[in-house]
Amino acid sequence: MIRKANPDDRKIVALLIVQAMGDLAFKFANSNNIHDAIALFEYFFSQQGNQYSYENTLVFENDGQVVGSINAYDGAKLLELRAPFLQYLIKNCGLKDFNPEPETEAGEFYLDTISVSENMQGKGIGKLLIKAGIEWSAKLGHKKAALLVDKGNEGALRLYLKMGFEIENERQFIGGQYYHMIYNNQEPV
Template identity: 65%
Template sequence: MIRKAKISDAKAVAPLIIRAMGELAYKFSNTNNHGATIKLFEHFFKEANNQYSFENTLVYTNENDEVLGSINAYNGAKLIELRTNFLTYLSLHCGLENFIPEPETQAGEFYLDTISVNPTSQGKGIGKQLIDAGINWAAELGHTKVGLLVETNNDKALKLYQNKGFEISDEKQFIGGSYHHMIYHIAA
């Protein structure tokens, strides 16, 4: 079942966000300490008005309401607003002064920021259902385009998104990495 995330999902969702981000999560926490990185994303998941908030997250749960996957998404036009608290916190608590990442999205698209499935539940179609839920969420909010980034060397993810109807729009550099910016056009 897919539902809106709740604050109480923080302990289950934070590791999924980190799994989806890979190295980027540790660049944000400015440490290789996994526990500190988990705490950072748990903190922001519980807070309102930021990219990684429970407000911007859907979760896939089993019959016992255990979180098996998550998708974090938001209106690309709100990127700067949603980033502000996060970047201020990173500056004050993680030593990342003057850290201003490139924009990964923009106005005119609903951005799928992180999509992740617990490793023990992979291969069951949960990721595809979360992608569909993200597209439906965008449509419900009146968006006509859905965007996301995929590392240029992640052929498996690239193929998954292409099979779901996403097309490569352009290439983006983001915090030292190279990414395909992919777009899904929602039929009117």
């Protein structure tokens, strides 16, 4: 079952966000300690008005347990939603002069992090979450859903292409190389 997230989901969703981000989560936390990265995203998931908030998250529940999540928001609001996160990183994580490139833009609904618990992967949950993100996008009136995929993540790239996403361009983001992919909401999911 897919549902809107709530603050009580913070522990598992923070872990899912860190899993989805990989090295990026450690760069944000300015630490190689997974507990620091998880704590950072637990905090922001519990708060309102930021890109990692429960307000911008759907979760997949299986037998009462959250086993997957998708975090998404209006690309036009990226800088507004990112501001509290960056301010916190500067103040609490020692990331002075840290200004990541924009990973999204106005005119698209950005699917930021999509993750499924390792023991539940391969069961179609990720695909259902992506479909829910696309439907959420269309319901809000967006013509495009977008995401970034690491150029080295061939499995995810194949899945997104199979689901109807197209590579629009390539982008650098915090030192990594990514495909910026678009799903046109005029297409059936």
